[in-house]
Structures are given as structure tokens and as C-alpha cells.
Amino acid sequence: MPKPELPKSYNPAEYESGIYAMWEKNNAFSPAGDKSKEPFSVIMPPPNANGSLHAGHAMYVVDDIATRYNRMLGRPTLWLPGVDHAGIETQVVFERELAKQDKTRFDLGKDEFYKQALQFTTDNKHTVLEQMRSLGFSADWQKLKFTLDQDIIEIVYDTFKKLNDDGLIYRGNRIVNWCPHCHSGFADIEIKYRTQIDPLYYIKYGPFVLATVRPETKFGDTAIAVHPKDERYQDYIGQEIESEGLLGKFKLKVIADDFVDPEFGTGVVKVTPAHDPNDWEMGLRHNLEVKQVIGTDGRLTAIAGKYSGMSVDEARTQVAQDLEQAGLIDHINMNYEHSIGYHDRCGTQIEPLVIEQWWLKVDKLKKLAIDAIDKNEVVFYPARFKSQALNWLEGLRDWNISRQNWFGIAIPVYYNATGDKSKPEYIIGEEKDAIEVYGKAGYEKETDTFDTWFSSSQWPFATLQSTGDFDQYYPTSLMATMRDILYLWVTRMIMLGIYKTGEVPFKTVYLWGSVNDAEGKKMSKSKGNVLDPLELTQEFGTDALRLALVIGITPGTGGSLSQEKVQGYRNFCNKLWNVARYTLSKTESISDISEILLENPADHWMSSKLNTAITKITQSIERYNYSSAGQSAYSLLWDDLADQYIEYSKTSTNPTMLAYSLDTVLRLLHPFAPFVTEAIWQQLPWRDTILISEQWPNVYLEPDGTQAKKFEKEIISILAEKQSNIDETKIVKLKKEIATKQNFESIILKKLNNDNFVANAPKEVVDQQKDLLKSTQKEIAELKDELAKTAQH
RNA sequence: GGGCAAUUAGCUCAGCUGGCUAGAGCGUUUCCUUGACGUGGAAGAGGUCACAGGUUCGAGUCCUGUAUUGCCCACCA
Numbered sequence: 001m002p003k004p005e006l007p008k009s010y011n012p013a014e015y016e017s018g019i020y021a022m023w024e025k026n027n028a029f030s031p032a033g034d035k036s037k038e039p040f041s042v043i044m045p046p047p048n049a050n051g052s053l054h055a056g057h058a059m060y061v062v063d064d065i066a067t068r069y070n071r072m073l074g075r076p077t078l079w080l081p082g083v084d085h086a087g088i089e090t091q092v093v094f095e096r097e098l099a100k101q102d103k104t105r106f107d108l109g110k111d112e113f114y115k116q117a118l119q120f121t122t123d124n125k126h127t128v129l130e131q132m133r134s135l136g137f138s139a140d141w142q143k144l145k146f147t148l149d150q151d152i153i154e155i156v157y158d159t160f161k162k163l164n165d166d167g168l169i170y171r172g173n174r175i176v177n178w179c180p181h182c183h184s185g186f187a188d189i190e191i192k193y194r195t196q197i198d199p200l201y202y203i204k205y206g207p208f209v210l211a212t213v214r215p216e217t218k219f220g221d222t223a224i225a226v227h228p229k230d231e232r233y234q235d236y237i238g239q240e241i242e243s244e245g246l247l248g249k250f251k252l253k254v255i256a257d258d259f260v261d262p263e264f265g266t267g268v269v270k271v272t273p274a275h276d277p278n279d280w281e282m283g284l285r286h287n288l289e290v291k292q293v294i295g296t297d298g299r300l301t302a303i304a305g306k307y308s309g310m311s312v313d314e315a316r317t318q319v320a321q322d323l324e325q326a327g328l329i330d331h332i333n334m335n336y337e338h339s340i341g342y343h344d345r346c347g348t349q350i351e352p353l354v355i356e357q358w359w360l361k362v363d364k365l366k367k368l369a370i371d372a373i374d375k376n377e378v379v380f381y382p383a384r385f386k387s388q389a390l391n392w393l394e395g396l397r398d399w400n401i402s403r404q405n406w407f408g409i410a411i412p413v414y415y416n417a418t419g420d421k422s423k424p425e426y427i428i429g430e431e432k433d434a435i436e437v438y439g440k441a442g443y444e445k446e447t448d449t450f451d452t453w454f455s456s457s458q459w460p461f462a463t464l465q466s467t468g469d470f471d472q473y474y475p476t477s478l479m480a481t482m483r484d485i486l487y488l489w490v491t492r493m494i495m496l497g498i499y500k501t502g503e504v505p506f507k508t509v510y511l512w513g514s515v516n517d518a519e520g521k522k523m524s525k526s527k528g529n530v531l532d533p534l535e536l537t538q539e540f541g542t543d544a545l546r547l548a549l550v551i552g553i554t555p556g557t558g559g560s561l562s563q564e565k566v567q568g569y570r571n572f573c574n575k576l577w578n579v580a581r582y583t584l585s586k587t588e589s590i591s592d593i594s595e596i597l598l599e600n601p602a603d604h605w606m607s608s609k610l611n612t613a614i615t616k617i618t619q620s621i622e623r624y625n626y627s628s629a630g631q632s633a634y635s636l637l638w639d640d641l642a643d644q645y646i647e648y649s650k651t652s653t654n655p656t657m658l659a660y661s662l663d664t665v666l667r668l669l670h671p672f673a674p675f676v677t678e679a680i681w682q683q684l685p686w687r688d689t690i691l692i693s694e695q696w697p698n699v700y701l702e703p704d705g706t707q708a709k710k711f712e713k714e715i716i717s718i719l720a721e722k723q724s725n726i727d728e729t730k731i732v733k734l735k736k737e738i739a740t741k742q743n744f745e746s747i748i749l750k751k752l753n754n755d756n757f758v759a760n761a762p763k764e765v766v767d768q769q770k771d772l773l774k775s776t777q778k779e780i781a782e783l784k785d786e787l788a789k790t791a792q793h
Numbered sequence: 794g795g796g797c798a799a800u801u802a803g804c805u806c807a808g809c810u811g812g813c814u815a816g817a818g819c820g821u822u823u824c825c826u827u828g829a830c831g832u833g834g835a836a837g838a839g840g841u842c843a844c845a846g847g848u849u850c851g852a853g854u855c856c857u858g859u860a861u862u863g864c865c866c867a868c869c870a
Contacts, residue, residue, distance in 0.1 A: 009832065193869095200870085212870055225870090260870085269870045276870075338869055384797065388865080391796080395866090487865090513864085518805070518819095522863090540832095552806055552818070557798070558863090560805055564819055571832040582829035627807080631817070646829075733836085744814045751812090756850035765812055765851095776814095 006584065006683065010577035012541025015679040020133055023678075028692045029140045031469075033076040040070035041473035043460045043506075044139060045481045045489070046082035046147060049125035050090050053132065055515035055523060055561060058533035061546045062480045062510065062626060064137050068671035069621050070477075071138070072696035078473050080463050081132070081139035083125050085118075085148045087452040088182055091407040092346045094120050110406050110447065117407045118148060131534060136542050136674045138692065143467045147455060148409065151466040156455045157412050159500050161428050168361045175273075175280040176355050176400060177341060180298030181348035184404035185357060187451065189488055191350055193339040200336035201320060201329060202266070205252070206243035207236070209330045211265030213338065214275070215323060216315040218245070219304045220293035221252060223271040225282060228256035230267050246322050247305045255286045274354050290354055296404075298351055312351065358402035358411060358448065365495040366393045372504050378494055381510045381624045382556040385486060392487045393495075401454040408449030418442035457492035460505035476506045483511035483556060510624050511556055515549070518562030531561055539563075540570035543673035547572065550672060551630040572634060573676045576669070579642050580662060580680040586649070587659045590686050596656050596701060603657045604703040605711035606645040609636065610664050611699045617668050618696070626672075633668050641665060648711075659686060660701075667697045734787045741780045748773045 023029065031039075042063050047053065063079060071077040094117045095105055105113045125146070132139070145152060163169050176185035198213045205224060212218070224241065226233040236254040243250060252270075259278055260269050273283030274292045283290060295301050300308045300315050307315045323329045341350035370393050372378055373386060380386040402411060414434035415426045426446075427437050434443040455462075460479075464470040475497075479490065490509055497505030516522055517529040524530065536545045547569035553559025598604050613636040620629035641661055649658055663684070670677040670691050681691035748769055751757050758766055 006829095008830070010830095195869095210870075214870080265870070271870090278868090278870075388797075392866085483864090516805095554806080562805080562819090565805075567832080568818060571830095574832045575830065578830035578833085580829080585829075623809090625809095628809095631807080635817085642829085643834085647834095740814075747814065751851080754850065758850080760850045761812075768812080 006577075006581050008578075008581075010541070010574045010676060010679075012543065012573070012675060013538070016134070016136075016542055016675050019675055019678050019682075020136065022690065023138065023692055024141075026690055026693070028690060029079070029138045030142065031076045031078045031140065032693070033071065034074045035076060037073070037075045039076040039078070039473055039477075040067070040073075041078045041080070041464075041469075041476040042067055042478045042480065043463055043476055044079065044081045045479075045485075046084035046145075046456070046459070047128050047132075048086040048089060049083035049121045049128060049146065050086065050093055051128055053128060053135070053533060055531060055533050055549075056482055057132075058135060058545065058549055059482065059512050059515065060132070060137060060480075061135065061549050062512065063478070064135075064139075064546075064674075065550065065621070065626055065671040066478055066480065067138055068674065068692065069696065071692070072667065072670070072694060074695060076472070078143075078469060079137075079139040080143050080145065080467065080469070080473075081137070081141060082145040082147065082459070082463060083128060084452075084456065085121055085146065085407065087403070087408040087449070088184065088186075088345050088405050090117060090121055091182065091405050094407070105406060113406050121148075134534065134537065134542065136546065138674070143463075143469075145463045145466060147452070147459075149466065152455070152462050153409055155462040155465055156409055156450065156458055157428075159458055159496065160412065160450075162500070163360060164428055166364075168364065170359050170361065171356060172359050173354055173356050174359070174400070175277050175352050176357060177343075177350045178296065178353035178355065179343040179346065179348050180296070180351050181346050182343060182405055183296060185353070185355055185400060186343060186350075186403070187400055187453070190344050191341040192344045193341050195337055195339045197335055197337050198340075199320070200265070200333040201323070202331050202333070203270075203323060204243070204328045204330055205268070205270065206241040208233075208241070208268045209266050210268040210270055211333075212270060213336065214272075214316065215319045216300065216304075216307070216312060217272045217275045217293055218270060218319070219247065219300075219307070220272045220274045220291040221250075221270045222273060222283070222289040222291055223286065224252045224254045225257045225260050225269045225271050226254065226267060227260040227262045228258065230260075230262045232267065244326070244328065246319065246326065246328075255282070255288075257282050257285065275352050277352055280352070280354070292354065294351055294353065296353065296355070355404075357400045360399040360401050360454070362396050362399050362495070365499050366396050368498040369393055369491060369494040372494060372498055377504045378506065379508050381508065385483065385509065385511055385556065389486060389491050389494075393491055399451075399454075401451045402448040403451050404448055406449070408452060409455055411446045411448050411450055413446035414438065414443040415446065416442070417444045453488055453492060456489060457496045458500065460493060461497055461501050474501065474505070475503050478508045478510060479506040480510040480512070483513055486511060508624075512553070513556055513558035515553075516558045516560045518560055518564065522558070531563070536563070536566050540566045541573060541675070543573050543675050543677075544570035546674075547630060547634075547672055550626045551634065553627055555624060572638065573673060575642060576637055576665075576673070576676055577680065579637065579646065579665075580683065582646060583658050583662045584683060584685070586653055587655045588685060590655055590659050593656055593660045593663060593686050596660050597654070598657065598701065598703060598707075599654045600652060601707045601711035602645060602648045602652070603654050604705075604707035605709075606640065606657065606661055607701040607703040608705065608708045609640040609645075610661060611701065611703065613640075613668065614664070614697050614699050621671075630672050633665070633672065637665050637669070659684075663687070664697045666691060667694060670694075731787065731790055734783055734790065738780060738783045738787065741776055741783065745773065745776050745780065748776065 044063060047057050067077055067079040098104060108116060177188065177191050178185050200211050200213050201215050202209050202211050203215060208224065226237065237256045240251050240253050259282055260267065271279045271282055271288060273280045273288050273290045275294055291303055293301055293303050294312060298312055300310050302308050307318060310318060342348065343350055370390060373390055412428055413426050416423050416438055418438050423438060427433055460476055461470065461474060464474050493505050514522055521529060533545055544566050548561060548566040598607060613632055616632050617629045620632065645661065666677045666681055678691045681687060751769055752773065
């Protein structure tokens with residue numbers, strides 16, 4: 001009889017927190033293991049400290065599986081966790097908090113805002129940390145790092161200084177993606193484009209008509225461009241044209257540039273270098289003046305005369321209206337479709353602006369990364385991401401690493417304000433260094449902060465250096481993260497990692513796709529199909545969610561998650577639970593399973609199933625195919641152990657073998673379903689350890705193959721016996737089976753009668769087919785015998 | 794516009810270097826209230842593997858093309 005403390009069904013909520021506490025109490029997450037073995041390390045991609053875990057983060061189970069597996073292999077294993085201050089994201093969130101008190105960040109000022117936002121983040125981070133614990137993540141929480149930890153910042157500063165010393169840093173006026181809301185510039189990759197319909201105005205410019213969607217920028221025009229080969233406008237190239245405008249007459253030079261598409265609009269373009277990336281490039285080529293019409297606040301500047309102070313939207317409407325009245329509009333296309341950049345984080349429309357920024361020269365860095373990836377010092381799973389990473393790196397241009405948002409790591413630069421030109425223009429260092437160089441009042445502190453990706457690209461070595469684990473654990477073994485940030489983060493970590501340490505930051509990259517809904521559609525709030533992983537764990541248990549996230553999901557492509565799926569794995573956990581209940585009822589007196597006698601064909605069969613599963617699951621995990629590993633374990637427990645071996649053991653039991661089978665299955669499943677397996681492990685009379693620290697199973701039983709095969713046949717006869725009271729269906733069934741076998745026989749015969757096949761196919765294949773034919777024919781004969789016997793009754 | 798991926802049972806997906814009588818889970822049909830589990834058991838139905846060509850003794854698997862879907866990158870005055 002099962003012990004009273006094991007109820008009929010597994011209730012995860014009753015066990016999970018207790019088990020997690022037990023692991024922590026036993027220090028099970030701290031690196032241990034055999035020092036002579038190769039260490040295994042993973043750095044957690046730090047989730048937003050202010051956020052809440054979503055299905056994407058739940059995919060960190062991949063890290064956890066890898067960690068638990070390697071820990072069980074006895075390797076010194078470190079999973080180093082962290083949380084991210086998520087610069088601009090947090091700034092947006094915290095500003096919303098301030099708005100509730102009718103305040104803006106300007107009320108607080110930069111320093112106070114930083115302080116409060118930091119406090120806000122520190123106060124919030126426990127939520128996400130608890131959530132990760134509840135998912136069973138076995139990270140070494142004692143080593144938790146935060147992206148704004150002082151020691152991390154020091155390392156980032158050190159890298160910046162080294163880059164500067166190596167001549168890879170410069171300051172430059174460039175056109176950037178300016179977010180008027182965040183009040184900061186952003187990298188191209190942080191901008192998302194949406195197509196939308198806007199009016200396309202055809203405006204009269206002297207002798208020309210040209211098309212624009214942005215009439216409000218016309219005050220910043222410093223040229224007019226046509227295609228060099230456009231016959232219509234040859235005479236104008238190089239000339240100045242004069243035109244009537246809203247602010248009086250103006251003159252513009254006509255330039256010829258390949259950028260202009262003669263097919264578009266009228267083939268004439270106004271050039272506004274200050275507010276359009278392409279115009280900026282043209283401006284550089286033709287040495288054009290840059291006139292800023294839009295300020296960093298998203299409003300028109302003094303250049304715009306009576307329109308100054310208006311927001312871009314207001315100005316556009318007003319200018320269009322005034323142009324219309326002045327008869328300067330030829331016509332308007334109201335259905336013009338184009339795409340517009342929005343800031344990914346806050347959803348504000350991007351305003352290209354020219355701003356002085358800090359730039360990182362990437363040519364040398366990207367070469368380092370490209371070489372390493374080429375030589376497979378970093379291996380990608382799935383492999384196709386290798387070429388994607390290479391392509392991206394090859395096309396990479398200098399990186400704008402400065403941001404104007406307030407919640408970030410301050411760029412450690414002090415400018416010369418002494419007026420003394422013999423002193424350097426700026427220094428990198430601390431305030432005391434500035435005082436030393438420029439004197440007490442002779443410096444000005446840089447107000448920009450670093451792009452968060454600049455600091456997080458140093459995360460692997462920065463974290464390990466700050467915990468003192470660098471020597472043992474760098475380069476790390478695995479970087480598992482979502483494929484969306486392949487360019488944003490992964491490639492940049494490779495660049496900066498090699499640059500700073502001489503070695504790649506990780507040897508393997510494993511990328512997963514987005515977690516989709518039951519229909520394979522992307523989860524989104526607007527569709528209302530978002531599944532909260534934590535709700536799912538509450539309803540079905542953490543292990544169920546973990547299995548659902550891993551099984552049936554292919555690396556690199558998105559997988560789908562649904563309540564039904566998680567429920568299915570809840571059922572699986574319950575199955576395991578009941579296999580344990582049954583096993584425990586038969587093994588109460590067992591205190592040792594080190595010696596196992598294979599007594600009957602069933603034992604041989606089961607042990608051979610276990611052996612194959614151990615090999616297969618190990619292999620699959622080594623190849624990062626967690627889906628296949630999980631599926632094998634699933635089938636081992638359900639199809640082999642529960643449905644066959646246990647069913648058989650009801651007629652004849654070998655308790656030690658039964659115990660060993662459960663013991664092995666628990667180990668194999670532990671990385672995937674840590675809680676149930678540990679809960680059961682704690683009940684085993686022959687164990688007094690904790691499963692998380694146990695060894696990964698090895699093949700060591702030596703079953704006899706013919707005995708095992710014999711069992712396969714016995715199952716059939718046992719089942720047949722059980723159903724012998726329904727003879728009629730049995731006859732029908734036998735007949736059907738004979739028919740399918742005969743069908744199969746004819747398929748093989750056809751092949752073997754094909755001379756081409758016999759002549760050209762490899763010998764093994766032909767022999768295999770011959771064997772198959774023989775065994776099929778034998779089976780048919782046996783079935784016919786049985787049919788005859790059954791029919792007699 | 795460039796690239797990548799996908800297209801296999803009603804749904805979500807496996808199927809590695811060609812040998813498959815094409816699998817799993819969910820759903821579905823019929824039966825089973827026996828002491829591990831009804832979050833269960835037994836049996837079953839369900840697929841010309843998107844389409845068209847090609848290579849091969851042999852193609853779900855390789856090649857070419859077409860169609861559809863998804864993602865990424867670039868450009869859009």
C-alpha cells in the first residue's frame with residue numbers, strides 16, 4: 001500500500017516551494033563538482049529588474065536543463081544570474097509613476113531622477129527573482145549581479161578607457177534616430193518601422209514641383225536634388241533656383257545625386273540634411289549646409305519663423321494649409337503609403353536629428369568577432385544563425401554608444417572648460433582626475449549615458465570578473481537566449497568579449513524563437529492571446545510548464561504553448577507520481593539497489609529500454625535537442641515503464657529492478673521536471689540524498705537481447721489472454737493483422753523482384769529487406785496458426 | 794527589393810547524412826466505475842508528406858521552379 005503521505009494525485013503546489021527551499025538550504029546551486037572535470041558555465045541573460053516574467057523568459061528552462069544536466073555529470077557548474085536596469089525601458093516606466101504624482105523627470109533633475117529610478121528598480125527586483133525561483137531555476141543566487149552594480153560599472157569604464165586609448169572612440173556630429181519622448185538618440189536596430197498612409201504634398205519650388213510628406217521641414221532645405229541622368233532637369237544642375245516661400249523668397253542650389261529616383265514623384269527632391277538620413281548623406285557628398293528646423297523637444301526652431309515653437313504635427317498641418325492658400329501646392333496624394341520609424345520601447349515616432357554623439361569604431365572589433373565565428377570558436381545552434389551573425393557583422397557601421405536618457409551608466413568624461421587649449425579637450429576618469437587636470441572649476445561633466453547594449457555586451461566577462469569566477473569559468477559554455485537579440489546583444493558580446501579578454505565570451509550560442517499561442521500565432525496584448533507562464537504553473541505545476549516549453553519546440557523557430565499542452569504534461573507528472581506510488585508499494589523493504597538481478601525476460605526488456613533511453617537522452621541533450629530528449633524520457637516512463645513493465649510486474653515482480661527503473665527515470669527526467677522528481681526521490685526508501693546533486697545515469701546493466709525480444713512477444717500473448725473472452729473481435733483483429741502483414745510482404749517482394757534494386761542498392765539494404773521478408777513471413781504463419789486455434793474455440 | 798525559415802493526420806509539431814509498412818501529443822470514435830494513476834486503461838478512425846518537374850534501383854528526405862505563410866534586413870523624398 002502506498003504510504004499515507006503520497007496522495008492519489010500529485011499536487012505541485014504542496015511540494016514546490018518546500019523543495020526549492022531544500023535545494024537552497026543544501027547550497028545545491030553553488031558550484032561544486034569534480035575539479036578535474038571541465039567546468040560548465042552559463043550567464044543568464046538578465047531580465048528587466050522592473051518587469052515580470054513572460055513566456056520568453058520562461059524559456060530560460062533551457063539554461064536550467066543544461067545546468068542541471070551538467071551538474072549531474074559532476075562538472076563544476078555555475079549558472080550566474082543577473083538582472084538588468086533596462087535603461088530606457090525603466091525610464092519610461094518610472095516616468096509614468098512620476099506622472100501619477102503630477103511630476104516629470106525635469107522636476108527631479110538628472111541626479112535625483114537617477115537615484116529614485118535606481119531605488120525603484122532595487123525595490124522591484126524581488127518580483128522577477130521570485131518568479132525565476134518559482135520556475136525552478138537553479139542559478140547561484142548568491143552571485144546575483146545587477147547591471148548597475150558599482151563593480152560592473154567600473155569594468156565598463158575600464159573597457160571604455162581601453163577603447164579610447166586604442167583610438168576606437170570618437171565624438172562626432174551625425175544624424176541619429178532621435179526620440180522626442182525619451183529625449184535621446186537610438187541605434188538603428190532599436191527602431192521599428194510601421195507602414196502608414198500619409199498625404200504626399202506636391203509643392204511648387206520655383207520652376208519645379210516636388211513631392212514630400214514633410215512640408216514642415218522645408219525651412220531646413222539647403223538644396224534641391226535630381227538624378228544626374230534625368231533629361232528633364234539637365235539644364236538646372238549646378239544652377240541656383242529662386243522660389244517664393246512662406247517666409248519670403250529663398251534660393252536653393254540644384255545638385256545631381258544618384259540617390260534620387262527619377263521614377264518617384266516628379267524626380268525632384270528637396271534636401272534637408274538636418275532631418276533625413278539620406279539627405280544627411282547627400283549633404284556630406286555635396287558639402288551642404290545643415291539647418292536644424294526641429295529641436296530636441298520635437299518643436300520647430302527659430303529658423304522656422306512664425307512656425308517656431310509648434311510641434312512637428314501642428315507645423316505640418318499649418319504649413320500645408322498656408323502653402324495651399326499661397327497657391328504653392330500643385331496637388332496632394334492622400335493615399336501615400338510609406339513606413340515610419342518608431343522607437344521600439346516607447347512607441348514614439350522617431351525624428352532624425354543631428355546631434356553630437358560618442359561613436360565606437362567597429363572595424364577592428366567586428367573583424368575579431370568575424371574571425372572567431374568563422375573558426376567556430378563560437379558555435380551556433382541552429383547552425384543557420386552563424387551566417388546571419390556574419391552577415392550582420394560584415395555590414396556593421398560605427399556604433400553610437402551615447403544616449404541622452406537619464407537612467408543609465410554615465411559616460412565618464414570631463415570636458416576642458418578652462419579655455420586653456422594646451423590641456424586635453426576631455427579626459428576619461430573620475431571627478432578627482434578632472435580636478436587634477438583642469439582645476440576645481442575648470443571642467444564640465446558629460447551628461448550622456450552609455451547605450452545599455454554597450455554595457456550589456458560586456459556582461460559575460462564583467463559578471464565573472466566581479467564574482468572572482470573569471471579564471472575558472474570564462475569562456476562560458478553556453479549562451480542561450482531568444483533569437484530577437486542575436487544582433488542587438490549576442491554578436492556585440494562576441495566583439496567586446498574578444499576585444500577585452502582575448503577570448504570569446506561563450507563557446508556555444510543556442511537561440512530559441514518566440515513562444516507562440518496554440519495556433520502558432522505570436523502572442524500579443526492586442527490579440528489577447530498572451531499566456532502568463534506563472535498562471536500556468538499555478539494551475540498545472542512548474543514541471544508541466546517546463547516540459548511544455550521544451551518538448552515539441554524546435555530551436556530557432558517559435559514553438560506554441562497552450563493550456564491544453566501544459567495540461568497534458570501535468571497529466572504526465574501525475575503519471576510519474578503514480579508509477580512512484582506503485583513502485584513504492586512494492587519496494588518498501590528495499591534499502592539498496594546497487595545489485596540487480598535480471599530475473600526474467602521482462603527485466604531484460606526493461607533494462608534494455610533503460611539503456612537505450614540513457615544513451616539517447618544523453619546524446620540529445622549534448623546536441624541541444626531538448627525536445628527529443630524530453631520526448632524520449634516521456635515515452636520511457638509512460639510507454640515502457642508504466643504501460644509494459646509495471647503491467648507485467650503485476651503478475652511477477654522483481655522489486656529491485658522496479659526500484660532501479662524508477663531511480664533511473666527520475667534522474668533522466670530531473671533536468672526537465674525538477675520538482676516532481678525530487679519530491680519522489682525524497683520518498684525512496686533506498687535513497688537519502690537530494691536528486692539535484694545526484695549523478696546522471698550511466699548504462700551499466702547488460703541485458704540479453706533475445707530475452708528482451710521474448711518479452712515483446714509475451715506482452716502480446718498476455719494482452720491476448722486478457723481479452724480472450726472476446727473471441728470474435730480477436731478473430732477480426734487477427735485477420736486484419738494478417739492482411740496488413742501480407743500487404744507489407746508484397747511491398748518487400750516487389751522491391752526484391754526489382755532487378756535494379758538488387759543490383760544497385762547497397763548490400764546491407766538488400767539483406768535487410770530479405771531478413772524483413774523472412775520475419776514477416778514467419779509472423780504471418782504464426783498469426784495464421786493462432787487464428788486457426790482461436791477459431792476452434 | 795535582399796535573405797532565412799516553414800508548408801507532413803482536425804490542431805501543434807517530430808521525422809538527423811535518401812531505404813517509411815510516414816510518427817508523437819492534443820482532439821476525435823468505441824469499450825472499460827478491477828486495489829499506481831479516469832490527470833487513467835484498451836482498441837480504432839484519420840495523411841496521393843503544398844504543387845509541378847528532375848536526379849536515383851528507391852524521394853517526406855536531394856536539386857530546380859511555382860504558390861502560400863512567417864521572420865529578419867534594407868529602402869521608401
